Amino acid sequence: MSLAQDARLPAWPGGAIAGPDGEDGAATGGVRLSGVRKSFGSLDIIHGIDLSIPEGAFTVFVGPSGCGKSTLLRMIAGLEEVSDGLIAIKGRDVTDLDPSDRGIAMVFQSYALYPHMSVRDNLAFGLKMANTPKAEIERRVAAASAILKTDHLLDRRPGQLSGGQRQRVAIGRAIVRKPDVFLFDEPLSNLDAELRVSMRIEIARLHRELGNTMIYVTHDQTEAMTLADMIVVLREGRIEQVGSPREIYENPANSFVAGFIGSPRMNLLKAKRVGPESLKLADATLAAPFQTASGDREEDITFGIRPEHLTVGQEIVDGRSLTATIDFSEYLGGTQYLYCQLADRQTVTVEYRSPGAVKPGDRIVLSWSPDAIRLFDAAGLRIRQDM
C-alpha cells in the first residue's frame, strides 16, 4: 500500500523500536509521557504518568470508567491542558503545542463528523486548513477512501450514513492527515456488537498496513486484548501495569489487574498464609505454589485463579483441591460457567468444558495445577517467588 509508506515520516534519529540503547531509544520514536499530571482545581485526575510508547506500537489504555484514560488521551491530543509534566511525540516536546501541530489525528466515540459537509469535505477539511494543494488533497482523499472502502459515499452527508460508515469516515479523516500517532477514543462503543467485531478487525488491519503508532482507549477488554501490542491498565489516574496482552493476562502485577483483565474475571479468594509453604482457604489447607522468604508470619492474602484453570472432578487431591457447591450454571454451548460456593460462602466461577450435566446443589471438587495460582498480598500486590 503506497499510503503505508507515505504515512511514515523519515525515521527519527535513534527512532528504532526498542533499539539497542533500550528504553530511551524506544521513547524517542514514539510517544513519551513523563510525570504527566492533570488536576481540575484541587481535584487530581492524573497522578503523574511516566510511559514510553515505542514507535509503531498499538497501545491500548484500558481501565474502569473514571480512571482517567480518556483524559490522558485528550492530553496527548492537546485537547486538555497538562497541569504538570512533559509529552513528547517522535522526540519533539509537544506539551504546549496546538493539537494540529502535534502530528496526531483522533477518532472520537461520537465520530464528530462535520454534519454540514459531504464526506469528501469532511476528509479534506484538515488538509484545506493546512493549505495543501488541491491535487494533493484529492489524491489523499482518494487513497484514504480506497483503504476504507468509502469511495461510493464521498458525496453523501454524514446524516445519510450508518453508524459503521460514519466511523469509517471518521477514521478516514484521521488517515488523510498522515499523522505520526493515531488516537482512538472508544471508537467502537457506539456500534452494535456485530459491527464492533468487524470494525475491530478493520482497525487491526489498518494498523498493520499503516504501521503508525496508535493509542486506543477502551473499557472493553476484548478490544484491548485483541488489538494491543501493549496494554496500559489504568486505575484512578495511575498506571497499574504495562505489558503485552499475554503478560497482563498471565502475569498480573496486582489483584486489580488480575480481576480487571479476563472474562469471566479471575477468582480472587480470601485466604490466610499459615506457613512458608501452606495457606488456609475456606476449610482446606493448601500448598502454596512456591516458597517465599516472608512466609513465616501469618497474614491475609488473596488467592487468585482463573475460571478456566479449575478442573471439576470428584477426587480430592491433598493440598491442591477444594470442595464447592454449585449455585447455578450458565450453559454457553461449548462451555459452561458454574457459579459455586466454597465452605465459607466465598463464590468461585468455574469454566466447565466436559459435556456432563451438572445441576445446582451438586457438590464438586475443584483442583488445579500449581502454576495456575496467582497470590497477592494484603495490599493487592503480587507475591512472586523470591529467591
Place this chain on the structure above:
Amino acid sequence: MTMTPTALSPTMTAAGHAIEVRPNPANEAAKLARARRKRNGAVAYHTAGVAIVLFFLAPFAIAFLASFRSGAEGMTPPLPPWPTTGFSLDSYRSLDTFGAGVWQHTLNSLIVSLATVVLTVAISLLAGYGFSRYRFPLKNTLFVLIIATLMIPFQSILTPLFIILAKLGLNNSLFGLVLVYVTLQLPFSVFMMRNAFDAVPKEIEEAARIDGARDLKLLVRVLLPLVLPGAATVAIFAFLNAWNEFLAALVLLSSNDNYTMPVLMMAVRAGRLGAINWGAVQAGVVVMTIPCLIIFLLLQRYYMRGLMAGAVK
C-alpha cells in the same frame, strides 16, 4: 391512505395455511361506521384549518385590497375594504407625498434594520460562543446580568439614552438609532446563541481543532453552519423589532429626512387637518409588511429549527 380490508384478505395461520375469512355483517357495519367517523373527523379538521387560515390572512387581504382604492374613495373609511370603483394606485401616490417620500423612508428603515441585524448577529454569535465554551470568572453572573436587562422596560431608560446619544453627537442619526436597537436586542440574542452553541457537540469543535481550524476560522467554517438556525432566529427577531420600532425612532430622530417607516406612518395616520387618508394608511401598511414577509419566508426554515433547538435532547 387506503387500507386493505382485513376481513376479506386471507389470514395466515401459525402453520402457514391461508384461510378465507368470510365477511361478517357485524364487522362490516363497524367498518362503515369507522370510515364515516374518519371522514367526519377529516372534514372538521380541514374546515377548522381553513377557518384559521382565513382568520390570519384577513388583515393582510383587507389592507392589500384597500390600498388599491381610488383617490376619492381612499379618503373615506375603508368600509367595505375593497375597491368599488376600480383599481388605482392613487393611495401609493399620495403616500409618497408625505415626509421625504416613501422611498427615502423605506430606505432609512432598511438601513437601520439591516445594520441592526448584522451587528446583533455578529455580536451575539461571539458572545454566545464565549458564554457557551469558555470558562472565566463570574461567567454565570455576567450571563444572568445580561438576561436580567430584559426586565428593564425600555421606555424607562429613554431619557438617559437620549442624553447619552446627544453627548455622543448621535442623536438624530440613523447610526445612533442602530446602536440603541442592537443594545435592546442583545440580551435575547446572546441567550439564544448560547443555547445554540450549547447544542453543538464539543467533539465536533475538538475534531476541527485537531484538523487545524482555529479561532475565527473555526467559528466561521465549522460552527456557524451548525448554529445557523439560532442565528436565523436572532436575525428575524432583530429585523422585525428594528423595522417596527416606533417610540425610540420618534424620540431620537428629529429631522424629517431621517424618519423610519413607523414614524412616517404616524404622520400619515394623523392626517392633514383631521382628514385621514385611509388609502395612504393602507398603502403604507402594505409597504411595511412586504419586507417582513420576505425576511420571514426566507428564514422560516431555520427559524423553526432554531426555536426547537435544545427542546429535545
